[in-house]
Amino acid sequence: MAEPLMAQKGPYVEETEPGTYWWCACGRSGDQPFCDGAHKGTAFMPLEHTVAEKATLAWCGCKRTTTPPFCDGSHRAF
Numbered sequence: 005m006a007e008p009l010m011a012q013k014g015p016y017v018e019e020t021e022p023g024t025y026w027w028c029a030c031g032r033s034g035d036q037p038f039c040d041g042a043h044k045g046t047a048f049m050p051l052e053h054t055v056a057e058k059a060t061l062a063w064c065g066c067k068r069t070t071t072p073p074f075c076d077g078s079h080r081a082f
């Protein structure tokens with residue numbers, strides 16, 4: 005199985021407005037942590053996530069989290 009690229013060794017901690025977001029799962033997006041369509045031709049698809057209230061969120065940057073789209077500390081293994 006293909007491995008995602010590691011966009012960043014750590015989360016993208018961002019104050020996030022309510023809305024629907026597409027988290028980049030492939031690691032290739034130029035608009036991290038969100039999808040910009042760069043996954044085309046790979047085995048990866050973005051993950052849709054709806055944020056109900058404004059919050060500071062830790063979006064996974066290493067693309068190896070077991071709790072996507074958020075960081076679970078998996079980047080510490082690399």
Ligand code: FES
Binds near residue numbers: 031041042043050051
């Ligand atoms: Fe990475 Fe779309 S660019 S999932």
